[in-house]
Amino acid sequence: MKTIGVIGLGVMGASFASRLSHKGYTVYGFERSQETLDIALQKQIIQKGTTEPKTLLKECDLIIIALYPTQILPWIRQYQQTCKDKAILMDISGVKSNIIKPVQAILREDLELISIHPMCGRESRGIQFSDETIFDQANYIVVPTDQNTPEAIELAKQLGVILGVKNISTLSIEEHDRMIGFLSQLTHVIAVSLMNTHENAHLVEYTGDSFHDLTRIAEINEDLWSELFLLNKEILLDETDQFIASIQHFRDVLDQEDAEEMKRLFIQSTKRRKLFNR
Amino acid sequence: MKTIGVIGLGVMGASFASRLSHKGYTVYGFERSQETLDIALQKQIIQKGTTEPKTLLKECDLIIIALYPTQILPWIRQYQQTCKDKAILMDISGVKSNIIKPVQAILREDLELISIHPMCGRESRGIQFSDETIFDQANYIVVPTDQNTPEAIELAKQLGVILGVKNISTLSIEEHDRMIGFLSQLTHVIAVSLMNTHENAHLVEYTGDSFHDLTRIAEINEDLWSELFLLNKEILLDETDQFIASIQHFRDVLDQEDAEEMKRLFIQSTKRRKLFNR
Numbered sequence: 001m002k003t004i005g006v007i008g009l010g011v012m013g014a015s016f017a018s019r020l021s022h023k024g025y026t027v028y029g030f031e032r033s034q035e036t037l038d039i040a041l042q043k044q045i046i047q048k049g050t051t052e053p054k055t056l057l058k059e060c061d062l063i064i065i066a067l068y069p070t071q072i073l074p075w076i077r078q079y080q081q082t083c084k085d086k087a088i089l090m091d092i093s094g095v096k097s098n099i100i101k102p103v104q105a106i107l108r109e110d111l112e113l114i115s116i117h118p119m120c121g122r123e124s125r126g127i128q129f130s131d132e133t134i135f136d137q138a139n140y141i142v143v144p145t146d147q148n149t150p151e152a153i154e155l156a157k158q159l160g161v162i163l164g165v166k167n168i169s170t171l172s173i174e175e176h177d178r179m180i181g182f183l184s185q186l187t188h189v190i191a192v193s194l195m196n197t198h199e200n201a202h203l204v205e206y207t208g209d210s211f212h213d214l215t216r217i218a219e220i221n222e223d224l225w226s227e228l229f230l231l232n233k234e235i236l237l238d239e240t241d242q243f244i245a246s247i248q249h250f251r252d253v254l255d256q257e258d259a260e261e262m263k264r265l266f267i268q269s270t271k272r273r274k275l276f277n278r
Numbered sequence: 279m280k281t282i283g284v285i286g287l288g289v290m291g292a293s294f295a296s297r298l299s300h301k302g303y304t305v306y307g308f309e310r311s312q313e314t315l316d317i318a319l320q321k322q323i324i325q326k327g328t329t330e331p332k333t334l335l336k337e338c339d340l341i342i343i344a345l346y347p348t349q350i351l352p353w354i355r356q357y358q359q360t361c362k363d364k365a366i367l368m369d370i371s372g373v374k375s376n377i378i379k380p381v382q383a384i385l386r387e388d389l390e391l392i393s394i395h396p397m398c399g400r401e402s403r404g405i406q407f408s409d410e411t412i413f414d415q416a417n418y419i420v421v422p423t424d425q426n427t428p429e430a431i432e433l434a435k436q437l438g439v440i441l442g443v444k445n446i447s448t449l450s451i452e453e454h455d456r457m458i459g460f461l462s463q464l465t466h467v468i469a470v471s472l473m474n475t476h477e478n479a480h481l482v483e484y485t486g487d488s489f490h491d492l493t494r495i496a497e498i499n500e501d502l503w504s505e506l507f508l509l510n511k512e513i514l515l516d517e518t519d520q521f522i523a524s525i526q527h528f529r530d531v532l533d534q535e536d537a538e539e540m541k542r543l544f545i546q547s548t549k550r551r552k553l554f555n556r
Contacts, residue, residue, distance in 0.1 A: 179484050184486065190492065206457050207417075213494060214492050222544035242476055254515060266504065270498055272477075
């Protein structure tokens with residue numbers, strides 16, 4: 001990794017650029033907004049930046065694509081002819097199946113896309129909210145396919161080490177999207193739906209930790225998450241349906257005043273949750 | 279308040295006794311378990327204790343009943359004839375309608391029940407988990423009815439001040455049980471149902487803050503919460519049905535790939551949740 005290009009200097013891209021610059025790497029920033037580039041240059045989180053990818057792109061050995069998910073394929077289609085020979089591309093998107101497969105289907109022969117997912121997003125948008133310490137506690141997942149070379153997979157893992165993440169693991173596309181569908185997307189669907197259940201502003205002063213913790217993620221970037229949900233639609237629908245069946249069962253048990261089954265459900269949830277205690 | 283009796287030295291009762299003793303009040307403990315009484319005496323969180331209520335009960339001016347909800351009415355029925363003339367009784371249970379009304383219907387003429395709810399429970403059980411600092415950050419709610427005297431209502435508020443709670447407010451029975459049904463009980467139904475959606479032990483290593491925060495309360499005392507849910511059944515069923523309708527709507531919007539409605543729902547949840555930020 002001699003020169004790293006970061007495509008998009010939003011909250012995630014700028015956090016990548018910042019950490020990699022501070023680790024001594026040469027980082028070039030690619031942004032449509034000159035104002036964002038100016039901030040990045042002033043903060044010294046990139047060494048060079050441009051609104052016109054073609055000028056600097058051919059110098060980059062590694063290209064980290066930190067665009068909104070639906071922008072990834074169009075960007076690669078438009079600029080891959082400008083990329084350096086044998087450059088490695090990485091996407092960092094939160095869902096994988098509908099990102100990786102379309103890109104690999106059109107990718108220039110000598111280029112390689114290796115997919116990573118550092119699980120450390122932020123709800124706030126823009127370079128002003130970037131923060132390189134978000135990687136410190138992150139789970140970092142490498143999502144290889146049979147199109148990837150051992151060298152690119154190794155590079156992706158090595159990037160996790162350089163970023164200083166807490167934990168590096170490898171999942172298949174299907175394992176990744178299923179895991180994300182349950183642990184991350186379904187929890188956001190729940191928090192959003194709870195806040196939307198009915199008007200609740202009059203309850204603010206009575207809130208305890210339970211409600212506060214459960215709804216924290218109901219503050220959500222609507223543009224990003226609507227893309228992520230639609231790109232993982234089938235899995236998320238399935239997970240949501242399973243959850244609705246679970247809560248509907250609980251509701252029916254309560255309606256029938258079946259205290260024994262209610263206790264069994266509490267004991268099961270307690271037992272399962274204990275495994276997640278840190 | 280000269281002498282305070284605490285009925286039941288579980289995690290809540292012992293926390294009350296501890297704080298009130300340390301504030302200089304004379305506190306007597308009433309417990310079926312001699313072992314628990316011995317611990318309470320040894321820790322000096324009560325001055326006297328007994329397994330036989332009749333001996334000390336007639337000395338208590340204020341009686342704080344920290345029993346499981348369904349035990350409150352039987353206890354009062356059995357022991358009210360032993361209470362001191364004009365003693366004040368307080369229950370601390372998490373639901374009110376089906377506690378207060380039955381008690382007030384059978385209560386001795388000169389006694390008075392004034393209901394309080396310090397929102398600071400713990401999932402762990404027993405005196406060994408008692409902790410008087412749980413009151414420091416608590417919302418403390420007084421739930422008077424038209425059977426209560428101004429003096430008893432004032433005493434209940436004064437007790438909140440002595441306990442050192444964060445915030446004291448007053449709600450009617452109906453307002454209280456509706457608020458608890460949404461903010462506390464529904465959130466527990468959701469967390470429990472999410473953990474019970476399907477087996478998930480293999481996902482432990484990938485968990486981020488979202489899932490962790492949302493499921494914390496899925497570790498639950500099955501005996502206490504099955505009572506609380508059944509005592510607030512009609513309201514909790516209604517809140518749960520409203521939530522299921524909300525998440526079902528989200529599911530259908532996703533299924534129809536209606537990105538605009540999805541964004542509207544995200545924007546609404548974000549706006550509502552911002553009010554709850556501390």
